Amino acid sequence: MSIFGREIAEQPAVAARLLDDRGPVVEAARAIQRARPVGFLIAARGSSDHAAIYARYLFEIRNRIPVALAAPSAFGLYRRPPKVGSWTVIGISQSGASADVCEVLEEAGRQGALTIAITNRPESRLGRAARLVLDLRAGRERSVPASKTYTASLLLLALLSAHLDPDPELDDALPRVPEALARALEVNGRRGNAVEALKAHRLAVLGRGYHLATAAEVALKITETSYSVAEARSTADFLHGPVAAIEPGFPVLLLEASGPTLRHLQNLRRRLQVAGATVVRITDRPRGDRLTLTVRSELPESLTPLPFAVAGQLLALELAAAHGLDPDRPRRLRKVTITR
């Protein structure tokens, strides 16, 4: 089995470990409450940046805190950082080595902002730059495409959101995340059809709200492992232009999650099908056609990006196999990418 496949399978255990010791999250939540920030600024690249997209919806919708995603070049290349002294600034990086993400936290710290690192390497430059560190505790991630560090980042963010503004539904659901991830690993029945339908040089991956993050992450997994151009979009933005690219047989992966966005996702699906697109969906709803992958998450919407990501990782894994490619070693990529 590939390393990517093994690391995908570790996710229930990684989640259980994070749920087991919430001390650092509780401390971070208290520090944020004391700081009373005007907003959260989040700096990240690659998969971690997709965790940041999730954080944007999570903290805005659940905690009513405005979230800005940092433009790292303003801090690094341009050396004209915005004034963020009254913000809480969060850096997310598996390796903690991404120079531009570190520069954002270092500058924010100089300005007096509360800084928090979410990383799998607490001893890294990012970990050292931050006032507080949330350790992903995912164990070493060796395959180039991230998997367990992505869902671990989402879970830490969800725990932080829950401790900032507790609510019974989310509190009850969090301990069920490991079993939901385990069930997502078993999604297989119809995966063969989905893989066949998505085995293309170009495709679109669409989601809305919380699942904009899932769309970006699954598209990246597919690009990394199959070299397809997989374009991730909000379903709303898709209707503002890119829908023009749809032609008969064009493959679309739609993240049709339950919640306030569902009606819009269903309407879009029907429009895409009328235009002749081949629509594969990942859904947590019971019924579907032969191109539907059902994730029985039994989680509130805000946590469904975790099992949906697992289903998307498995799709990417099988797409790589269908293309005859090694998912662990995408061409031209290394595990740690240092950009500035």
Add this chain to the structure above:
Amino acid sequence: MSIFGREIAEQPAVAARLLDDRGPVVEAARAIQRARPVGFLIAARGSSDHAAIYARYLFEIRNRIPVALAAPSAFGLYRRPPKVGSWTVIGISQSGASADVCEVLEEAGRQGALTIAITNRPESRLGRAARLVLDLRAGRERSVPASKTYTASLLLLALLSAHLDPDPELDDALPRVPEALARALEVNGRRGNAVEALKAHRLAVLGRGYHLATAAEVALKITETSYSVAEARSTADFLHGPVAAIEPGFPVLLLEASGPTLRHLQNLRRRLQVAGATVVRITDRPRGDRLTLTVRSELPESLTPLPFAVAGQLLALELAAAHGLDPDRPRRLRKVTITR
């Protein structure tokens, strides 16, 4: 000639008109200075959202004001808006009819935020929702792909930035924008080669810093008019994964603008060329190969997204012709898209 082509050609005149009466911009800058916002929240969709990306770099780098791009669904679909009473909230919409953008401004107004609409229709719902309105004064835009309203939005944002924090270089350069746009219209010499190279079902459009906005906008123009899947990326994010999709002959349009990002763009170009990609560039530097489109902008970096956008629009226009498609009427799109 297509309507899209005619509207592209109107851009120097539209810019001159905006520069001629700065009254509303001066008033908006004063209102912002009085409000002393903790940040700017910008709500937009489609091309206007690309203007918002430009605004993010502009206001962060020039004015040191943190900028968040709104997640409209938090306001509309989820009905859980973040707390933005101490922010300045800007909505950008050509038609002023985009329901989700209007909802952001309406809610922000209820919370007491200073709200500003940038629109070509001051009498629209967006115009009525905002405390201050900046009229794009671009004349009716009839072709589905936006052109003159995009560069007019950029220019209004640049004027606002300049009036918030005047500096002699930018102040001197602003009146030269119309002639820079006129020169960009004349870029043609080598466009035939570039069109041939980019006539593909999939391509990447890459920029960094201010030109992340240009990348997103030019990719959308190409998708709308040629139905290609054109993926826009920051060059930094591209190296974190999507670079794996590059194979010999893969077309890349690189926005190689002068400024602090140039060295990184040049390094990336060499890596892409080594991997066998066909790299077309738009640049404001004097020298280039047969796949280089040179824009003699003579503007500071923060204003180069205007003439670069014009060069990209012309490319999209000619790509449509090369594909035998009508740029004015992309399939499945209407001029006004109302999403929620």
